[in-house]
Amino acid sequence: MKIQVTKQAAAKFLSGYPLVQEEDIQKLPADFPKDWVEFADSSGRFIAYGYLAKQNKGIGWLLSWKEAITAAFFEGIFQEAKEARQSFSYDDNTSAYRLINGEGDGLGGLTVDRYNEFAVFSWYNETIYAYREIIVDSFREVFGEIDGAYEKIRFSGKGLPESQHLFGKEAKEPLLVTENGVTYATYLNEGLMTGIFLDQKEVRSELINGYAVGESVLNMFSYTGAFSVAAAMGGSSETTSVDLAKRSYGKTTEQFEVNQLPLESQRIVVMDVFEYFKYAKRKELTYDCIVLDPPSFARNKKKVFTVAKNYGELIEQSIDILSDKGSIIASTNAANISLGRFKKIVIEALEAKNVSYKIDKIYQLPADFKVNPQFPEGSYLKVLFLSVEK
Ligand code: SAH
Numbered sequence: 263m264k265i266q267v268t269k270q271a272a273a274k275f276l277s278g279y280p281l282v283q284e285e286d287i288q289k290l291p292a293d294f295p296k297d298w299v300e301f302a303d304s305s306g307r308f309i310a311y312g313y314l315a316k317q318n319k320g321i322g323w324l325l326s327w328k329e330a331i332t333a334a335f336f337e338g339i340f341q342e343a344k345e346a347r348q349s350f351s352y353d354d355n356t357s358a359y360r361l362i363n364g365e366g367d368g369l370g371g372l373t374v375d376r377y378n379e380f381a382v383f384s385w386y387n388e389t390i391y392a393y394r395e396i397i398v399d400s401f402r403e404v405f406g407e408i409d410g411a412y413e414k415i416r417f418s419g420k421g422l423p424e425s426q427h428l429f430g431k432e433a434k435e436p437l438l439v440t441e442n443g444v445t446y447a448t449y450l451n452e453g454l455m456t457g458i459f460l461d462q463k464e465v466r467s468e469l470i471n472g473y474a475v476g477e478s479v480l481n482m483f484s485y486t487g488a489f490s491v492a493a494a495m496g497g498s499s500e501t502t503s504v505d506l507a508k509r510s511y512g513k514t515t516e517q518f519e520v521n522q523l524p525l526e527s528q529r530i531v532v533m534d535v536f537e538y539f540k541y542a543k544r545k546e547l548t549y550d551c552i553v554l555d556p557p558s559f560a561r562n563k564k565k566v567f568t569v570a571k572n573y574g575e576l577i578e579q580s581i582d583i584l585s586d587k588g589s590i591i592a593s594t595n596a597a598n599i600s601l602g603r604f605k606k607i608v609i610e611a612l613e614a615k616n617v618s619y620k621i622d623k624i625y626q627l628p629a630d631f632k633v634n635p636q637f638p639e640g641s642y643l644k645v646l647f648l649s650v651e652k
Contacts, residue, residue, distance in 0.1 A: 315387035323370030336400035477550035487514030
C-alpha cells in the first residue's frame with residue numbers, strides 16, 4: 263500500500279526522521295494495514311518503507327529508505343546493532359545490556375535486551391508484532407549465542423499476555439546478571455519489568471565507584487533497590503530504600519543478599535515517598551545523598567504525580583532532610599521534558615530553598631541505548647548529580 267504524506271512531512275522523512283504522526287498523512291486509511299507500506303510524497307515519489315500502527319507515541323515508523331523490508335533487511339539491522347555493542351560483549355563484568363534500541367538502531371517499535379544468554383523482546387505495537395516470526399528468525403541468525411528469549415507485549419493486544427516465553431531455553435528465577443561487577447537478581451517472565459532498569463547503568467556505576475562513599479543514602483522510588491545496592495557496593499555507610507509497592511521489600515532484600523551485603527545497615531521502607539518525607543522530618547532524620555527517580559507519571563490515592571508539576575516539590579522536600587553538605591541525584595525518564603527544562607525545574611526548586619548548589623555531572627542514555635541523531639527526542643533519560651550546601 264502506498265501512503266502519501268504532506269509536503270512538510272516529506273522533507274523531514276527524506277532527511278531521515280523516522281516517526282510518523284497523524285498530521286503527516288494526506289489521507290489516513292480507516293484501518294491501519296498490518297503490512298509494510300510505502301511512504302511517498304504528494305506526487306507519488308517513493309520516500310521509504312515502513313508501517314502504520316497505533317501506539318503510545320505517533321502512528322508508525324519509517325524503517326528503510328532503500329531496500330525492501332525482508333529477512334535480509336532485518337539481518338542487516340541486527341548485524342550493525344551487534345557491531346555497535348562489541349565493547350559490551352567483551353566486558354566480562356557486564357552481562358545485561360540493550361541489544362536493539364528501537365529507532366536508535368533503525369527499528370522503531372522493538373527493543374531487545376540481553377540478560378546473560380537470554381534476550382527479552384519488547385514489542386510496542388501490533389503491526390511490528392505481526393512480523394514477529396521473520397524478525398525473531400533474523401535475530402537468531404545474527405545472535406546465535408542467545409539461546410532463550412522472552413517477550414513483553416507493550417500494546418493492548420487482545421488476548422495476549424504482558425509477558426511470555428518466546429523461544430529456546432527457559433531462564434532460572436531469579437536469573438543472576440552482572441553489571442560492572444555487581445550482581446542483580448532478575449525475573450525475565452514477571453509482567454513488563456525484570457527487576458533492573460538497564461538504562462541507569464552509568465548512574466549505578468558512579469555509585470559503585472564511590473560517589474556517596476561513607477555517606478548515608480536515601481533512595482526514593484527505589485523499586486528493587488538497585489541504586490541502594492550500587493551505593494552499598496561503593497562504600498556508602500547505610501542505605502534507605504523507599505517505594506510504595508509491597509513487592510519492593512522482598513525484591514530489595516534479595517538484591518542485597520545476592521551481593522552478600524549485610525542487611526543491618528540497609529533499611530527498606532514500603533511507603534509513599536511524600537509520606538516518608540513527612541516521617542523523616544518528624545523524626546529529624548537526615549541523609550548525605552538523596553536519589554530521586556520517580557516514574558514519569560504516577561497516581562497514588564488522590565495524588566497524580568507529573569514531572570512538570572511535582573518534581574520541584576521532590577527537590578524542595580529533599581532539601582529539608584539533606585545534610586548541611588549533601589548531594590542529590592535527580593533523575594527523570596520523562597520523554598516530554600528536555601534536559602534544559604528539567605535543569606530549570608530542579609534549579610528553580612533549589613533557589614526557592616535558598617541553598618547553594620553545583621551540578622557535578624549530567625548523565626543521559628548509555629551507549630547501548632543508541633539514539634538516532636535524527637530523532638533526539640528518543641534520548642529520554644536525564645540525570646543530574648548535584649552538590650548542595652545549606
Ligand atoms: N529507581 C528505580 C526505578 C524506579 S521505577 C531503579 O533504578 O531501579 C518507579 C518506582 O516508583 C516503582 O517501583 C513504583 O512502585 C514507585 N512509586 C511510584 N509512585 C510512588 C510513590 N508515590 N511513592 C513511592 N514509590 C512510588
